Amino acid sequence: MQSRLFAHGTFRDAGNSRKFEVRNPANGSVIAPVADGGPDDAHAAVDAAAAAFPSWRALTALERARPLRRLAELMLRDAERLADLCSQECGKPLAEARTEVAYAASFLEWFAEEGRRVYGETIPASDPAKRLMVLKRPCGVAAAITPWNFPLAMVTRKMGPALAAGCTQVVKPAEQTPLSALAIAELSVEAGLPAGVLNVVPGSGAAAIAGVFFERPEVRHVSFTGSTEVGKLLIRQSADRVVRVSLELGGHAPFIVFDDADLDAAVAGAIASKFRNAGQTCVCANRFLVQRGIHDAFVERFAAVVAALKVGDGRAPGTQVGPLIDDAGLAKAEAHVADAIAQGARAATGGRRVRVDGCADRFLEPTVLVGVTPAMRCFREETFGPVAPVCAFDREEDAVRMANDTPYGLAAYVWTRDGARIMHVSEALDYGIVGVNDALPAVAQAPFGGVKQSGLGREGGRQGIEEYLDLRYVSWRIGK
Numbered sequence: 001m002q003s004r005l006f007a008h009g010t011f012r013d014a015g016n017s018r019k020f021e022v023r024n025p026a027n028g029s030v031i032a033p034v035a036d037g038g039p040d041d042a043h044a045a046v047d048a049a050a051a052a053f054p055s056w057r058a059l060t061a062l063e064r065a066r067p068l069r070r071l072a073e074l075m076l077r078d079a080e081r082l083a084d085l086c087s088q089e090c091g092k093p094l095a096e097a098r099t100e101v102a103y104a105a106s107f108l109e110w111f112a113e114e115g116r117r118v119y120g121e122t123i124p125a126s127d128p129a130k131r132l133m134v135l136k137r138p139c140g141v142a143a144a145i146t147p148w149n150f151p152l153a154m155v156t157r158k159m160g161p162a163l164a165a166g167c168t169q170v171v172k173p174a175e176q177t178p179l180s181a182l183a184i185a186e187l188s189v190e191a192g193l194p195a196g197v198l199n200v201v202p203g204s205g206a207a208a209i210a211g212v213f214f215e216r217p218e219v220r221h222v223s224f225t226g227s228t229e230v231g232k233l234l235i236r237q238s239a240d241r242v243v244r245v246s247l248e249l250g251g252h253a254p255f256i257v258f259d260d261a262d263l264d265a266a267v268a269g270a271i272a273s274k275f276r277n278a279g280q281t282c283v284c285a286n287r288f289l290v291q292r293g294i295h296d297a298f299v300e301r302f303a304a305v306v307a308a309l310k311v312g313d314g315r316a317p318g319t320q321v322g323p324l325i326d327d328a329g330l331a332k333a334e335a336h337v338a339d340a341i342a343q344g345a346r347a348a349t350g351g352r353r354v355r356v357d358g359c360a361d362r363f364l365e366p367t368v369l370v371g372v373t374p375a376m377r378c379f380r381e382e383t384f385g386p387v388a389p390v391c392a393f394d395r396e397e398d399a400v401r402m403a404n405d406t407p408y409g410l411a412a413y414v415w416t417r418d419g420a421r422i423m424h425v426s427e428a429l430d431y432g433i434v435g436v437n438d439a440l441p442a443v444a445q446a447p448f449g450g451v452k453q454s455g456l457g458r459e460g461g462r463q464g465i466e467e468y469l470d471l472r473y474v475s476w477r478i479g480k
């Protein structure tokens with residue numbers, strides 16, 4: 001397991017030789033002491049990325065695609081090892097971690113190809129002696145600040161487009177999950193990625209490392225996935241040097257079930273969306289809006305399936321719901337349950353902590369709350385935990401109004417068999433992603449991102465690579 005920072009193609013200790021402990025959230029055990037990179041290490045990594053940029057940019061897209069594709073293959077070759085590491089670091093069940101490895105590799109495959117389709121433009125000139133062109137050029141060194149809930153996939157979702165575009169990159173992985181990012185770095189050497197193209201600086205002081213990214217003129221793009229609160233700080237920091245930022249921030253996804261929905265499919269979708277990674281994804285359903293006519297049947301079936309979910313250490317066979325990432329995460333989810341109950345909601349199932357043998361006190365019963373109203377915290381804030389608040393509605397316009405009544409706009413879900421309604425509601429929802437009878441819409445080839453306070457820019461899809469490209473307009477006078 002690689003636990004040292006990665007710059008200019010080599011692994012080394014932090015300049016100050018300090019280390020921090022990365023722990024398994026399920027049982028608190030130390031997975032590894034990891035190099036605690038600081039500002040000097042971030043500067044060295046930016047130096048390495050800046051030095052590698054001219055030669056990486058000069059390669060053809062096809063040449064850049066080769067190591068990216070090879071890295072995807074190596075990740076799939078080592079899928080079991082990577083999944084186990086990912087599960088240890090963030091607590092997600094092994095089955096989910098295996099899916100994440102494939103998801104992570106898919107971003108490298110997609111962008112290796114997409115790099116070959118960075119087309120420019122020619123524009124009809126008004127002067128016959130001129131030719132007008134638009135070229136697309138890699139913007140420079142890109143920095144990525146990645147979250148703990150997808151320790152592999154959020155690295156490759158930023159790395160794939162940056163490197164395919166011709167940028168070089170410095171990654172600051174989440175303090176909780178740096179080992180997965182370092183495992184990718186290790187495989188990148190085997191994949192033949194030239195030194196300095198990818199650099200990884202783990203560290204316990206994210207703000208100091210991010211400060212270096214905003215200070216250094218070579219860094220032209222900062223991509224961040226995490227909370228809206230931190231995203232706003234980064235926007236402010238980006239102002240001084242006018243650095244481009246891409247932000248994937250908080251969500252508060254409504255999951256709307258209409259009377260005519262396929263009940264079994266809606267319940268299966270609700271489980272998949274809500275309890276993925278114990279409710280700790282930005283696109284997890286965060287509130288269930290269920291039409292009055294199907295409400296009781298939905299709640300009964302949903303609660304029965306939720307009550308049977310197996311909670312435990314992500315690496316234990318059969319686990320479906322793992323721990324919360326830390327004590328603060330558990331406390332927030334519990335506070336949302338307590339607030340709802342105090343204001344008159346009822347737990348149809350769950351609501352309390354679960355003791356898991358040999359594990360830390362980090363587990364909450366998968367919970368379904370009924371009788372939830374818009375006044376409750378769970379209806380207004382992102383819970384980021386295994387809590388499903390259900391609220392009844394009467395008319396389509398009520399559901400849309402309640403769904404849009406939030407500063408967030410990342411993902412929304414709609415369950416209905418009515419084609420016209422699918423179109424109306426998809427158009428009316430103020431969200432970047434709408435899953436229609438689909439609980440897991442995110443794929444490498446589609447644009448992922450939010451509106452309002454859920455973020456800026458898109459990752460994935462043909463749009464994802466544009467974030468890393470500068471437009472250059474060339475006006476060429478070819479004659480007198």
Ligand code: SIN
Pocket residue numbers: 149150225248280281282283442
């Ligand atoms: C996220 O939580 O930001 C990522 C979710 C996904 O890619 O499906």
